Amino acid sequence: MYCTRAVSDAVTWVGGNDRRLSLFENLFPIPRGVTYNSYLILDEKTALIDTVDASISRQFLENIMHTLAGRHLDYLVVNHMEPDHCANIEELLLRFPELKVVGNAKTFTLMRQFYDFDLEGRIITVVENDTLSLGAHTLRFVFTPMVHWPEVMMTYEEHEHILFSADAFGSFGALNGHLFDDEIDFECGWMADTRRYYGNIVGKYGPQVQAALNKLSGVEIRMVCPLHGPVWRSGLDRLLDKYRHWSTYTPEERSVAVFYGSMYGDTENAVNILTSRLAEAGVKNIAVYDVSSTHVSTMIAEVFRCSHLVLAAPTYNNGVYPAMLNLLHDMKALNLQNRTVALMENGSWAPSCARQMRALLEEMKSMEILEPVVTLKSALKDDSLAQLDALRDALIASLMAE
Ligand SMILES: Cc1cc2nc3c(=O)[nH]c(=O)nc-3n(C[C@H](O)[C@H](O)[C@H](O)COP(=O)(O)O)c2cc1C
Structure with a gap:
């Protein structure tokens, strides 16, 4: 049975939780589980932003089929080629024969390294700041290399001012029904898991995070939709402040x-x-x-x-x-x-x-x-x-x- 949440009238969260995995990347303990987020936009055209890990494929596909309600999937945007977000690309290509996969040149190099499925005639290769119109919604592609892989880009939706931020702004922790940062007590577990996620997964790439923050500094952002953890809409300033500290290796507190x-x-x-x-x-x-x-x-x-x-x-x-x-x-x-x-x-x-x-x-x-x-x-x-x-x-x- 589907299990989705509305992000806005046109955008639906179609991801899922994994509370069985004990070690993320087979390295990091995740006693509070993890989410794999994916977002489906319905407009004149339909677009899915990233897929999910193999562990939750069944839930994910039920979510998509329910949300599409018989419509065709036109585009799959791949912001990040790490396998925990890419396990379902082939299945979607098979289910939707007209589907086009949107990524950059490095995205498709990695996709061909990881997988054998046929991409002939199925891809749209974008460059920095290219746009893709879905109708009222327009996607703009912002390249953020090495945050934390070389092919990573973020997708900015210009109509609703939503940033689909790939692994940046992500967190460990499964979503317990809540999707938005204002539905959870952030200081209770989430802050520690968001910091631990940043420090260990993205922490090495402070200069690249700084470059991404600078690129986005003039952009109006009302919501940040990462690939793990809650969607940010109320506490965005607090999160950006943390990212400024972390990416410049500035301590948050004078403490021991x-x-x-x-x-x-x-x-x-x-x-x-x-x-x-x-x-x-x-x-x-x-x-x-x-x-x-x-x-x-x-x-x-x-x-x-x-x-x-x-x-x-x-x-x-x-x-x-x-x-x-x-x-x-x-x-x-x-x-x-x-x-x-x-x-x-x-x-x-x-x-x-x-x-x-x-x-x-x-x-x-x-x-x-x-x-x-x-x-x-x-x-x-x-x-x-x-x-x-x-x-x-x-x-x-x-x-x-x-
Ligand atoms: C396998 C092993 C190797 C050790 N190697 C050294 C050493 O190279 N130099 C040294 O001064 N003490 C060495 N020690 C001793 C410990 O460093 C020392 O007993 C220390 O006080 C232990 O502190 P602790 O009570 O906090 O465990 C070694 C101890 C063990 C068990």
């Missing part, structure tokens, strides 16, 4: 996120003492994560949020504790920059973890390392407490600085 690794609890104990002393000194909202039990995608999202990071870990086989190393590698891979970092190391005979963490941070841009670096030799002792307090003071002074 502590990431620690610990086998026997000694580094953890020192972290607990440091955070207690920070709290006693009035620092609010300190976030603490065990790198061994927290998924790296959650920690990456927190790095995007916070201005100050504390990295605390044991030395392990003359190297950095592996789970901490994983976080640092991910931070580098995702282009993270512009943070203030405090370091704490442990080691029972030759602690060298801080030196190695510092070297990795120096490979990133604009990472300020606070002094002193705290070195523990096994358990924290009275004589190291002064070091810990000095680090606390340095963190507070830096947090309070403009």
Whole structure:
């Protein structure tokens, strides 16, 4: 049975939810599930904006057939060729013999790499700013390469001022009946999932996101329809503000996120003492994560949020504790920059973890390392407490600085 929602009189959401998938991209935990959004526009001509993942094909096809109500599908616009949005192209070509697929040159290169179906006479290749009239509605194609794949474009509908934004402005999380951002409590789960989606999926491509935002800056946008998560119509300014922060690697808040690794609890104990002393000194909202039990995608999202990071870990086989190393590698891979970092190391005979963490941070841009670096030799002792307090003071002074 179909399950659709009206986006406007002419535009219908024909996507669906997957709450069974545990790992998005076989990497990222999605305990709240995920949506695959697709939008059908009915005018003199009919146009579908992107398709969905194979896991929800049945629901998707029922949605489309119901919404079309016997009409033909004229156009399928492919904004993004990632397979979680492309599983149904062939089926649509078979069901609608007159259907034309709209994409750019790179779209069709990727389509031919992924699939074998015959595109002869079935494609319309567009270039930047080309338009396609559906009647009252006109689609304009805005190229946004590397947000986050090379072929990505956004489709701007000029009559209703709707931006179909591909993966940009997307979020993890299944839609629980709600479709619009004003139907959900955004701070309750959604904000964290939107940040985690951005940081891990799009985060590396800040300059390209900036280029896309600049391209769209003069355009009136009343609604943003992404390929995952809610449709944005009320809180658009808030989302754009977040995207400006994230894409320039500017922290959202002056606050501290502590990431620690610990086998026997000694580094953890020192972290607990440091955070207690920070709290006693009035620092609010300190976030603490065990790198061994927290998924790296959650920690990456927190790095995007916070201005100050504390990295605390044991030395392990003359190297950095592996789970901490994983976080640092991910931070580098995702282009993270512009943070203030405090370091704490442990080691029972030759602690060298801080030196190695510092070297990795120096490979990133604009990472300020606070002094002193705290070195523990096994358990924290009275004589190291002064070091810990000095680090606390340095963190507070830096947090309070403009
Ligand atoms: C497999 C393994 C490798 C280690 N390698 C080193 C090392 O290279 N240098 C060092 O000083 N300590 C090394 N240690 C010791 C720990 O870093 C040290 O005991 C530390 O205090 C553990 O902190 P924790 O109590 O927070 O787990 C190693 C420990 C283990 C289990």
